[in-house]
Structure formats: structure tokens, C-alpha cells
Amino acid sequence: LLALSTSGLCRFNGQRVRPLLAAEISRPNPLVVRIALRSELRFANGAPLTATEVAASFERLVRPASPSPYRALLFPLRGEGLGAASWVRAADALELPLAFPWPELEGALCHPSLAITAPAGGAGIGPYRPAKERNHFEANAAFPLGRAFPDQLALTFTDERAAARLFALGRVHLALGISDGRAPPLPGPALYATYLAFSPEKVGADFRLAFESALDRNDLTRLFLPTAAVPLHALLPPALMAPVPLARPSVPSPSAPRALVLAFDRSLPEHRSVAERIQVKLHELNYRLALKPLSRSQLRAGWASGNFDLMLHSILLPPAAPVALALAIELSGRHELLRSELPPIGAQASPGERDAMARQRAAALLPELPLIPLYAQSTVLLASSEVAGLHADNQGVPALDDASLAPEHASPRGE
Amino acid sequence: MMRLRTRLALAFALVAGAAFALVAPLSLNTLRQALSRELEARMDHAASVSKDLIAQRAEAAEKAIDELSKSVALEEFAREVYSRVPAAKLLSSAERLMTVRGLSVLSLLDERGVTLSSGHLPTRLGDPDPTLFEITRAPPKTAPPTAVELRGEAGLQRKPALVTARSLDYGELRIWVVGGLLLDQSFAEQLSRMTGTRVEILSTEGPPAAAGTAEPPTLERLFDLGPVARIKVVLSRAPALAAERALERAFAVLAGLGLGLAILLGAIVSRWITRPVEALTDAARRIASGEFELAVREKASGEVGELVSAFNRMSLELRKTTQQLVGAERVAAWQEVARRLAHEIKNPLTPIRMSLETLLAASRSGDPRFEALFKESAAAVLEEVERLGRIVDEFSQFARLPKPQLSRVDLAELVRQVLTFQAAPSQGIEIQRELQPGVLVRADRDQLVQVLLNLLKNAEQALTGGGRIRVRVEGKAGKALLRVDDSGPGIPAENRPRIFEPYFTTKEGGSGLGLAIARRICQEHGGELGLMSEHQPGWGTTFVLELPREFEQPPTESASNREELSP
Numbered sequence: 001l002l003a004l005s006t007s008g009l010c011r012f013n014g015q016r017v018r019p020l021l022a023a024e025i026s027r028p029n030p031l032v033v034r035i036a037l038r039s040e041l042r043f044a045n046g047a048p049l050t051a052t053e054v055a056a057s058f059e060r061l062v063r064p065a066s067p068s069p070y071r072a073l074l075f076p077l078r079g080e081g082l083g084a085a086s087w088v089r090a091a092d093a094l095e096l097p098l099a100f101p102w103p104e105l106e107g108a109l110c111h112p113s114l115a116i117t118a119p120a121g122g123a124g125i126g127p128y129r130p131a132k133e134r135n136h137f138e139a140n141a142a143f144p145l146g147r148a149f150p151d152q153l154a155l156t157f158t159d160e161r162a163a164a165r166l167f168a169l170g171r172v173h174l175a176l177g178i179s180d181g182r183a184p185p186l187p188g189p190a191l192y193a194t195y196l197a198f199s200p201e202k203v204g205a206d207f208r209l210a211f212e213s214a215l216d217r218n219d220l221t222r223l224f225l226p227t228a229a230v231p232l233h234a235l236l237p238p239a240l241m242a243p244v245p246l247a248r249p250s251v252p253s254p255s256a257p258r259a260l261v262l263a264f265d266r267s268l269p270e271h272r273s274v275a276e277r278i279q280v281k282l283h284e285l286n287y288r289l290a291l292k293p294l295s296r297s298q299l300r301a302g303w304a305s306g307n308f309d310l311m312l313h314s315i316l317l318p319p320a321a322p323v324a325l326a327l328a329i330e331l332s333g334r335h336e337l338l339r340s341e342l343p344p345i346g347a348q349a350s351p352g353e354r355d356a357m358a359r360q361r362a363a364a365l366l367p368e369l370p371l372i373p374l375y376a377q378s379t380v381l382l383a384s385s386e387v388a389g390l391h392a393d394n395q396g397v398p399a400l401d402d403a404s405l406a407p408e409h410a411s412p413r414g415e
Numbered sequence: 416m417m418r419l420r421t422r423l424a425l426a427f428a429l430v431a432g433a434a435f436a437l438v439a440p441l442s443l444n445t446l447r448q449a450l451s452r453e454l455e456a457r458m459d460h461a462a463s464v465s466k467d468l469i470a471q472r473a474e475a476a477e478k479a480i481d482e483l484s485k486s487v488a489l490e491e492f493a494r495e496v497y498s499r500v501p502a503a504k505l506l507s508s509a510e511r512l513m514t515v516r517g518l519s520v521l522s523l524l525d526e527r528g529v530t531l532s533s534g535h536l537p538t539r540l541g542d543p544d545p546t547l548f549e550i551t552r553a554p555p556k557t558a559p560p561t562a563v564e565l566r567g568e569a570g571l572q573r574k575p576a577l578v579t580a581r582s583l584d585y586g587e588l589r590i591w592v593v594g595g596l597l598l599d600q601s602f603a604e605q606l607s608r609m610t611g612t613r614v615e616i617l618s619t620e621g622p623p624a625a626a627g628t629a630e631p632p633t634l635e636r637l638f639d640l641g642p643v644a645r646i647k648v649v650l651s652r653a654p655a656l657a658a659e660r661a662l663e664r665a666f667a668v669l670a671g672l673g674l675g676l677a678i679l680l681g682a683i684v685s686r687w688i689t690r691p692v693e694a695l696t697d698a699a700r701r702i703a704s705g706e707f708e709l710a711v712r713e714k715a716s717g718e719v720g721e722l723v724s725a726f727n728r729m730s731l732e733l734r735k736t737t738q739q740l741v742g743a744e745r746v747a748a749w750q751e752v753a754r755r756l757a758h759e760i761k762n763p764l765t766p767i768r769m770s771l772e773t774l775l776a777a778s779r780s781g782d783p784r785f786e787a788l789f790k791e792s793a794a795a796v797l798e799e800v801e802r803l804g805r806i807v808d809e810f811s812q813f814a815r816l817p818k819p820q821l822s823r824v825d826l827a828e829l830v831r832q833v834l835t836f837q838a839a840p841s842q843g844i845e846i847q848r849e850l851q852p853g854v855l856v857r858a859d860r861d862q863l864v865q866v867l868l869n870l871l872k873n874a875e876q877a878l879t880g881g882g883r884i885r886v887r888v889e890g891k892a893g894k895a896l897l898r899v900d901d902s903g904p905g906i907p908a909e910n911r912p913r914i915f916e917p918y919f920t921t922k923e924g925g926s927g928l929g930l931a932i933a934r935r936i937c938q939e940h941g942g943e944l945g946l947m948s949e950h951q952p953g954w955g956t957t958f959v960l961e962l963p964r965e966f967e968q969p970p971t972e973s974a975s976n977r978e979e980l981s982p
Contacts, residue, residue, distance in 0.1 A: 223540045226503040259569055273506070276538040279570060288570030 001176075003112055003397045004137055004153065005044060006124030009035060009054070012110035013394040014319040015351075020144060021049065021116055021125060023092075025109070030101045033109075037092040038144050043118040044129040051088045057116045059084035067304030069315055070113035072330035073323065075338050076102035076346065102346040104354065108323045112316060112397060127401030128153060148401035149389070160226065167382055173405065174390075175382040176398075177227055188396035189239035190230045190378040191324075194274070194314040195331060195371050202309045203260060211372055213249045214281040220375060224273040227380040232373035235328050235366045239376075240321045241359040259288045263302060264312040266293035271312050274374065278310075306333060317376075319394040321358035322346070328362070332369035341365070419692060420685040427681025428674050435670040446662055450655040458636050461610040461648045465638055468606055469598075473558035473577045476595035479516045484581035484592045488512055492523065493585035496531055502541060509534035513594060520563050520576045521594035522547045531590065535565055547593040551580040558595055562619060562643040565597075572621035574599065575644030598644060600624040606646075613649040623647075632656065691715035691723050698726065707734040755918035755927070759806050763799035770795045806926070813917060813928050819859030819939055823965055826854045826888045826895055833867050834886065843881025854890035855965040858940050866933040866944070870899040870958050873929065876922060877903030877956060885954070890964055897960040898947070905955035911946055937962070 009022040019025060024036045041049035062071040078097040087094045098105065108114075117124045127148040128137035137153040156166070160178050167175040198207060217231030233243035262278060264271040272293065279289040289310070294302065302308045313331055317324040322345045329337045341361055348354040366373075378396045383403075390403040483489055492508050513521035513534030521534035528548030533539040546561065553559055562573040578595035596602075598616050607614040607627030616624040617637075629651040638646040691713040698711050710727045714720075770792035777785040827850035840846050856863075867886075874884045882902040889896045906914060913919045915934045920927035930944075937944040942962035951957060 219541055223502045224506065224538065226501065226506075273538060276536075276566065279566065280536065280538045280542070283564075283571040290569045291566075 001155075002115070003126065004128040004400060005126040005130060005140075006112075006115035006117060007126050007143075008110050008112065008115045010106070010110040011393055012107045012319065014107075017106045017110060020110075021054075025106050028095075030103075031098045033096040033098065033105055034089075035094045035096070035109075037094075039092060041125060041144070042142060043123040043125060044140065045118060045121055045123040047118050047120075047123070049116060049118075049125060050091045051094045052085075052091075053118065054094055054116055055084040055087050056119055058087075058114065061114065067300050068113070069303075069313070069327055069331040070111065072326040072338060073108040073111055073114060073318075075326060075330070076100060076105055076342060100343040100346055102342065103351070104320055104322045104346070107320050108318060111318050111323075112395060127399075143401065145401065149404040150400070153400070167384070170384065173384045173387050174400075174403075177380055178382060188378045188392035188398070189319060189394065190228065190237055190376040191239055191317045191319060191396050192314060192378065193232060193237050193317050193328075193376040194271075194312060194374045195232075195328070196278070196374055197303065197308070197311045197313055197331065197333065198370050198372070199306065199309055200370050204258065206255075208367075208372065209249050210282065210285045210287065211278075212247075214285050215278065216248070217375060220274065220277060224277050225270055225375060225377065227270070227377055229375045229377045232375050235362040235369070235371070235373055236321060236324050236359065237317065237376035239319070240317065240324050240355075241362060244363055255286055257286050257288050259290070260309040261290045261292050262310040262312070263292040263294050263299060263308055265296050265299050265314065267296055268314060270377075271314070275312055303331075303333070312374075314377075316395065320351075321355045321362070325358045325362050325365075328371065329365070329369065332371035334369055337365070418689075420682070420689045423685030423688065424678050424681035427677045427684070431673045431677035432670070435666070435673060439666045439670065442666070443659065443662060446659060450658065454634055454650055454652065454655060457610075457612070457650055458634065458648065461606075461612050461650070462636065462638060464609050465606055465646055465648065468602070468609065469577065469640070472596045472598070472602065473579070476518065476558045476577050477556060477579045479518050480579050480581050480592055480594050483512060483516055483518075483521075483594070484583050486512075489523075489583055489590070489592065490585065492532070493583055493588060493590050496525075496590065497585055497588050505532045506537050506540055508532040510537055518594045519597040519599065520578055521592070524548055524551075524591040524593060526589040526591070528591075534594070535563065536571075539564075544593075547578065547580075548591070550578050550593050551582070551591050553580065560598070560640040560643050561595075563597070567621050569621075573619055573643075574621070574624075575616060575618050575640055598624070598640070598646075600626065603627075610648065613651075615647040615649065617645045617647055619643065688719065691719045695723060695726050698730065702730060702733065707737055752917055756806070756810060759918065759926075760803060763802045763806075767796045767799045809926050809928050813932055813935070816932065816935055816939065819862055819936070821857050821859060821940075824856050824858050824860050824863060825852070826850075826856060826897055827852050829860065829863060830867065830886050830888055830897070833864055833871075837864070837868060840884070841875060844875060844878050845883045847883060847885040849885065849887040849889075851888050851890055853967075854888050854895045855967065856895045856940075856962040857965050858962060859936075862936045862939075866936050866960065867897070867899075869929045869933045870960070873958075874899055874901035874903070874956070877901050877905075879903075893964055895962045895964040897962075898957055899960075900951065900954040900957045902953060903955040905950075906946065914946065915944070 007020050010020050010025060011018045017025060021038060021041060022035050023038045024034075026034045026036075028034055035051075035054070037049070037051060037054065043049055043053075047053075058074060061068055062074055076098050078099040087096055089095050096105070115124055123129075125140070125143065127140055127143045127145070129140045130136075131138040131152065135155040135157070137155070139148040139151050141147045156163075156172065158166070163172070163175050163178045166172045167178070196211070200207075217233065221229040221231050230238055231243075233245060234241055262275050264275045266272070272291075275289075275291050279291060282289055299311065299313070303311055303313065315327055315331060317327055322342070325345075326338060326342055329335075329341060345354050345357045345361065348357055379392060379398060381390070381392075381398050383390050386406045388404050388406070390398065390400070392398045489512065492505070492512070495505060495508070509521050509523050509532035511534075512523075513519070519535065522536075522539070522544055523531045523533070524544060524547065525531055528543045528545060528551075530539045530542050530544050533544070547563070550559070550561060556579075558577040558579040560575050561578040563576045563578065564571045565574050566572075574597055576595050576597045578593060580591055580593040583590045583592060603614045603616050603624045603626040606612075611627075613625065613627035613629035613633075618624075627649075629649040630653040632652045634650045634652050636648050638648070640646060691711065694711045694713040698709055701709060707730070710730060711723050713723060715723050774785070774789055774792045776782075777788050782788065830848065830850055834846060834848065871884065871886075878884070878901055883900075884902075885898075885900040887896075887898040887900075889898070910919075910921060915930050916927075917931040918927035919931075934944045937960060940962055942960065944958065944960050947957035947959050
């Protein structure tokens with residue numbers, strides 16, 4: 001939904017970077033990325049979008065007040081964005097200096113978390129913009145890639161059963177987050193990965209072993225994740241690296257009861273189910289888990305401070321293994337590893353070599369990181385047969401700007 | 416010594432206190448027993464209500480599970496299982512079925528006991544639940560208390576529930592419906608409301624479900640719900656104790672008032688009773704001191720009244736008898752004085768008569784020795800007349816002793832002057848002095864000198880063959896003592912009681928009035944003259960003159976020092 005009204009400098013399909021708000025992204029030398037913005041860009045609220053807003057948008061991501069694992073996307077920049085204002089070369093041009101060669105930066109800049117938003121109000125530039133009517137979006141004629149075909153999108157928030165019923169009755173054309181078993185979900189990579197982060201000194205050295213013995217990832221995805229999900233048997237999802245079968249160790253002998261707190265994102269319903277499942281299964285191994293639902297900002301703040309026992313995190317990984325590895329390392333809290341892990345990968349000449357090295361490092365690092373991969377989800381979007389031109393980008397984000405409806409099925413208002 | 420009045424008042428208080436001491440414990444004990452019985456009755460009632468409520472819950476659970484097992488909704492669920500819909504689709508099925516039926520526990524199990532869907536713990540999905548599956552083997556139509564795992568604040572916790580099971584066969588598929596009602600907070604609240612007690616449901620894990628309050632101290636009773644839980648009913652004993660305390664306070668106040676009243680009444684009554692007795696005691700004391708002219712005027716009845724009358728009669732009789740006795744004694748004394756005076760006068764009369772008769776006979780016969788006889792007889796008569804005159808003077812002195820002219824006299828000083836200037840000892844007599852200075856008396860100095868000279872004269876007369884005389888002055892608290900000892904043979908025991916009687920003497924030519932006069936002088940000064948009863952080794956007779964002591968200033972330690980003087 002965020003992608004309806006915001007967009008980044010570019011779109012990345014895994015191989016090629018397609019400029020969006022940027023007119024051109026180039027490299028004058030291997031340690032500088034030059035970005036030339038399109039002219040006359042304006043946010044949905046009418047404010048102009050210049051190189052200053054882009055630098056400020058990047059700086060917001062990495063500043064301590066808004067801790068986010070996505071800051072790893074900008075890790076290769078020299079000074080990690082501390083000198084964001086110095087990047088601005090002109091009103092429509094920026095130059096990003098790199099600390100080490102990192103050819104993946106252009107792809108990373110296309111990540112949705114680096115969508116450019118206005119400093120005040122958070123307005124962005126997307127194919128749609130919020131309409132006056134609540135929960136309605138209207139096509140944005142100023143979208144750089146052209147005006148979307150549908151004039152308007154009307155959103156209805158409901159539960160899975162009601163959504164399925166509405167879809168079956170033809171009352172909605174698109175249903176996000178459900179699968180009726182008949183219409184195939186929108187094909188897209190499962191890059192929305194969920195991990196269990198833990199504090200080793202609080203949960204004990206044998207926690208990973210206990211967890212692996214208690215939890216069956218296949219059961220977890222089959223029983224508790226109705227939307228398209230795949231078990232994560234490696235640090236990175238199957239779309240980025242071949243799953244490594246994780247051996248399920250024998251159940252350790254029960255020790256004294258250990259009380260822990262598992263925090264999760266209360267805005268994600270599947271987090272609750274997964275947290276409760278972990279609670280039930282670890283209970284058998286004498287872990288007494290108290291569940292603590294938090295808002296996303298609280299969750300991120302707790303994560304950044306390191307003051308937690310167990311925490312469920314979901315992050316959208318980019319369709320490139322090196323950058324995904326950087327995000328996973330950042331999420332694990334081992335920020336210092338980025339300095340040693342990323343330069344060797346960036347030094348590889350070809351994308352294939354960088355991917356291969358990233359996968360190899362991901363497999364090697366998994367036992368060291370206080371992070372347990374659980375599952376990865378793709379966006380599940382059911383579209384009625386009348387909807388044409390619908391596709392998802394390589395992030396798995398649906399692109400509704402190219403979708404269209406056959407005229408006889410459109411409502412009089414064109415919704 | 417405690418007065419009779421006080422004793423009577425205390426006796427009244429003791430009687431009242433004893434009555435309270437008997438009544439209060441008995442009453443309090445009776446009250447305690449009644450309150451205890453009432454608490455026991457309430458506790459029995461709570462137990463009965465608990466059992467009824469549990470039975471009602473079990474019945475409600477059975478009804479709900481029975482209805483569910485026959486419902487279309489469960490059949491629909493069975494169809495979904497049978498048609499192998501994704502298991503995730505069944506995640507919340509049991510929860511919906513559970514909620515609409517008001518159940519708090521529901522698990523849908525397959526024939527192996529694996530959870531197809533769980534309402535109370537949805538994420539049990541796919542796992543076996545042996546605890547609930549065991550219920551399917553329980554006797555039908557029962558809802559035994561079972562420990563059910565639920566999500567608590569700190570992980571899973573086992574909580575007591577009344578759980579029953581029914582089965583549904585769908586083709587070759589068998590689905591077990593296992594569910595019931597938790598004995599949770601709502602149950603505790605309901606039971607607490609119905610019994611008016613604090614109720615705690617104690618399970619094997621986690622904090623108890625509790626409702627109601629019970630101010631300590633409390634009375635508790637536990638009811639077992641099999642091995643899974645216990646119900647604790649807590650009754651406050653505070654109201655009962657408050658009632659007990661109130662009664663104790665009332666008793667204390669009553670006891671205080673009663674004791675106060677008893678003491679007051681005792682004081683009044685004892686005063687009423689003892690006033691005549693005290694009047695009698697006072698009168699007796701005054702009569703003993705010689706005050707015969709009185710009668711007890713207190714009004715009294717009964718025995719005390721008779722006692723007062725008898726006392727007054729006795730007092731009157733005593734007064735009469737005493738007057739008669741005094742009169743008789745006075746007559747006897749004067750008779751004795753007259754007898755002795757007559758005897759004394761008679762003694763010189765005999766030689767006078769004989770001299771005169773001799774002269775008369777010589778005159779009649781013309782005896783030539785008449786002249787010589789006349790001279791001799793006249794001399795004898797004159798001597799006897801002189802003796803008579805002396806007797807009359809001394810008697811007159813005894814009878815008309817002048818009124819003492821009182822002044823402050825230092826006894827030691829007085830003794831020293833008398834011994835120096837007026838009482839030179841005879842040959843062979845040694846006088847010793849032990850004079851404590853500063854012993855003052857208020858006395859007529861001349862009369863006191865007369866007494867001392869008399870005592871010294873007596874002592875000297877007792878020392879016919881020489882000896883020692885010791886004069887001692889000693890001051891004591893309120894008394895001044897003058898002692899005169901002699902080393903003579905002492906006074907025979909038979910004469911000791913009579914030596915102060917007038918005209919009693921053992922000495923040739925003595926008048927017998929010296930000691931009588933000396934004693935009278937002492938008595939006129941408020942003192943006494945006596946003979947020391949104890950014998951002192953080396954000393955024969957000791958006269959002790961005791962007078963009231965005068966003080967210039969309060970007596971000091973140094974005042975008791977004695978002056979040791981050589982003879």
C-alpha cells in the first residue's frame with residue numbers, strides 16, 4: 001500500500017536498475033555514485049523534490065532516532081550518511097561517496113524503504129495519491145512513469161474470511177493477503193523474511209539448539225501462515241540462495257524453567273500466531289515465554305537498544321544476495337560484521353561472483369548470528385479475471401499503475 | 416495499719432470485682448462459641464454453594480458440548496477436515512465454535528488425539544494433546560476437573576476446568592469434541608458473590624484466581640478439586656472479633672463503673688458502719704487518757720447501737736467508779752499523811768509530857784532537884800517544840816510548794832555550780848561528773864537545785880563508809896536526763912516502791928518528805944523522777960530526773976558529745 005503513494009529513485013528487477021525519480025544513476029568512478037534527478041518533481045502535497053530532500057530522506061533512515069535494519073542499505077557510504085548534506089551537488093544532483101567498492105549500491109537505492117518522502121507530512125511521489133475521501137486513492141498525473149490506468153482505488157480493510165467472500169461475490173477486484181485456492185496468487189518472490197532475533201546472554205547458550213529441536217518450520221508455515229510463505233532453512237530466502245536443510249537436533253533434556261519475553265509486531269497478525277506457536281513449543285522444553293506485542297516503532301527501538309530477550313522481525317529483503325546479507329547481518333545486531341563482510345564481496349568483479357560469495361558467507365555466518373530464520377512471505381494478491389496488466393516487481397511489490405479493467409467491469413466511477 | 420473503713424470499701428470492691436470476674440469470662444465464652452458456630456455455618460454454606468455451582472458448571476459444559484457435537488457447524492468443520500483443506504484454515508475454527516457457546520475450553524481432536532483446532536490455545540494446532548484426549552476415556556456424561564494448558568502472562572499455565580468429551584463420526588473420520596468451562600476468575604467472582612466470602616482457586620501453576628475480600632484475621636477452608644486444583648474459601652473473622660472486642664469493652668466499662676460504684680458505696684456504707692466504731696475508739700482513747708466526762712453521741716442501730724449504749728453506760732460507770740476511787744484514795748492519802756503527821760507530832764509530845772510530868776511531880780514533892788530538873792526539862796521541851804516546828808515547816812513546804820518560776824537552764828552548768836559551791840563532798844566520797852553541755856531545760860532554777868541537793872544528800876547518806884557518786888547530764892531527742900548514781904548498797908527491793916511516798920524514811924531523823932518533794936517538783940515541771948530499775952555493776956542506786964528538753968537550735972551531731980571531767 002505504501003508503494004501506491006511513494007516511490008524511490010529507481011526500480012530494480014535483480015539485474016537492471018530502472019530510474020524512476022532519478023533521471024540517471026551513474027558512476028564517475030568506482031567509489032562515487034552520481035544521481036541526477038528528474039526536473040520539476042513535486043511531492044503529493046505540492047512541495048518540490050530536490051537533491052536536498054533526497055539527502056534528508058536518506059539521512060532520516062540512518063540517524064539514531066529512527067533505528068532501522070534498513071540502514072545497512074547505506075552502510076557502504078562513507079560516514080554512513082553523517083554528511084548527507086555534503087552529498088548535494090546541485091538542486092537536481094547528488095554524489096554519494098563510498099567507503100569501499102560496492103557495486104550493489106544502485107540496486108540498494110531502489111529498495112522501497114528508501115522511498116523519497118517529504119520532510120513534513122511524509123508525502124511521496126507514487127502512481128497514486130491519497131484522495132479526499134477516506135481510504136481512497138486517485139491516480140497521480142504527475143507520476144514520472146506516467147499516469148496509472150485506474151482512476152481511483154477504494155480500500156476496504158477486513159479480515160480474511162470477509163475478504164474472500166467479497167472477492168467471491170465480485171465485490172472487489174483485488175484482494176491482498178488472501179488465497180482462495182482457485183485463482184493463483186500474483187507471482188512474486190518471497191522476500192518478506194521473518195527472523196527471530198535473540199540476546200545470547202539472556203536466553204542462554206543452548207537456546208538455538210532448543211529452538212531447532214522444538215520448532216518445525218514446515219509445520220509453522222503450513223499451519224499458521226495462510227498466505228504464501230516458505231520456510232526459511234537458511235539465512236536468506238530460497239529466492240536468493242538454495243535452502244540448506246537444517247538438521248533438527250534431538251530434544252535437550254529439560255533444564256530449570258527459564259522465563260523469557262518474546263516481543264513481536266502487533267500490526268502483523270501472523271506475528272501473533274507465530275509467537276504463540278513458539279510459546280507453545282518452547283514450553284515443552286521448559287521455556288516460559290511471555291508475549292509482548294509492540295508497535296513497530298517500539299519494536300525497532302527495543303531492537304536498537306539491544307534490550308530484549310526474543311524478538312520477531314520481518315524485513316523486506318532486496319532481490320540481491322549481497323544486500324540481503326547486509327540487512328540480515330544488521331538485523332542480527334552484529335553491525336561490526338558489515339565492515340569485514342561487505343568489502344570482500346564488493347570487491348568481486350561480476351554480480352554472479354558477488355552473489356555466490358554472499359550466499360557462501362550467509363551459510364557460514366548463520367550459526368554465529370543471534371538470529372534464527374523462520375519463514376519468508378511473498379505478497380499474496382488475488383486479482384479477478386477482469387484485471388489485466390497486473391505484475392509484481394522483483395521485490396514482490398505489486399505494480400498497480402499498469403493494471404487495467406475491462407470497460408464493462410469498471411464501476412461508473414472507474415474504480 | 417489499714418482502717419476498718421478502707422477494709423470495708425475494699426471488701427465491697429472485691430465482691431464486685433469477683434462478680435465481674437465470674438460473669439465476664441462466661442459471657443465472652445458464650446459469645447465466642449456463638450460466633451464460631453455462625454462462622455462454621457457460613458463456611459458449610461459456602462462449601463455447599465461451591466459444590467452446587469461446580470455441578471451447575473459441569474452440567475452447562477456437558478449441555479454445550481453435547482449441542483456442539485450434534486451441530487451443523489461441527490459437521491461443516493468435519494467436512495473441511497475430511498476434504499483436507501489447508502490446516503491453517505482450521506486455526507480459528509474451534510475458537511469460533513467455543514465463543515458462541517460460552518465455553519472457555521474447546522479442542523477438536525482426531526482419533527489419535529492430535530489437535531485439529533483449539534479454541535483456548537489455537538497454536539496447539541497439529542500437536543497431540545494427551546491431557547484432553549484422556550477425557551475421551553472418562554465415563555460418559557461427566558465433566559471431571561482437569562488441568563488445561565492456557566496462555567498466561569508468563570507463558571503457558573495449567574488452569575482447572577470442568578471438561579467433558581463427545582465424538583462425531585464423519586465417514587471414517589472420528590472427531591473428538593473436548594471442551595468445558597474454566598474455573599477461572601469469573602467462577603471465583605460468582606462464588607464470592609453467592610457466599611459473601613473471599614474465594615481463591617488455587618491451581619498447580621500460576622497465580623490463583625481470586626475474588627472478594629476478607630479482612631484479616633480470617634478463617635479458611637480448602638476444598639479439593641481432585642489433583643488439579645483446590646478452592647479456598649476465606650471468611651473474615653474481623654466482624655466477629657469486633658463484636659467480641661465491643662463486648663469486652665462494654666464489660667470493661669461496666670466493670671470499671673461497677674468497681675467505682677462499689678468503692679463509693681463501700682465507702683459510704685463503711686463510713687455509716689464505722690463512724691460509731693471510730694467514735695467509740697476515740698472515746699476509749701480519751702477515757703484512757705483520763706477524760707471521763709464524755710459520751711458517744713453517734714447514732715447507730717443494731718449491734719453497733721447496743722455497743723454504743725453499752726460503752727456509754729460503761730463510761731458512766733467508770734466515771735462514777737473513778738470519782739469514788741479518787742475520792743477514796745484522796746481520803747486514804749490524807750489519812751496516811753495525817754497518820755504519819757500525827758505520828759511525827761506524837762513522838763516529840765511524849766518527852767514533852769514526861770518532862771512536864773517530872774517537873775510537876777518534883778514541884779509537888781518539893782524536890783530539891785526541881786531547879787535542875789526544870790532546866791533540863793525546859794531544854795528538852797524546847798528541843799521537842801523546835802522539832803515540832805520543823806515538822807510543821809516541812810509539811811507546810813510540801814503542802815504549799817510555790818509555783819515554779821521558769822527560765823532556760825543549762826543542766827550541765829547548774830550541776831557544775833551546785834557541785835562547786837553548795838555540795839562539797841564529805842571525807843571519803845568521790846564525785847564523778849559526765850556532763851553533756853548544751854542540754855537545756857525550762858525550769859525553776861532554785862527548785863531544780865533543791866532536787867539535785869536532795870539527791871546528792873541521799874547518795875551521800877547511803878555512803879556511810881565512803882564511796883563514789885556520779886552525776887551525769889545527757890540530752891536525748893526531746894528529753895533532758897539527769898542521773899545521780901552512788902556506789903552504796905542500794906535500796907532494798909521491798910522499799911523501792913515506797914521511797915517517794917511522803918513520810919517514808921529508813922533514816923534516823925529523816926522527815927520522809929525529801930524525795931516526795933523532789934518528785935513533786937519534777938512533776939510540776941512536766942517531768943518525772945524515778946529510780947532506775949536495772950542494776951548497774953559497781954553502782955548501788957541510780958535516780959533519774961527526766962525533763963522536757965529545750966533547744967536553742969536544732970540538735971546537731973556534736974550535741975551528743977559528752978564532757979568528761981575528773982572529780
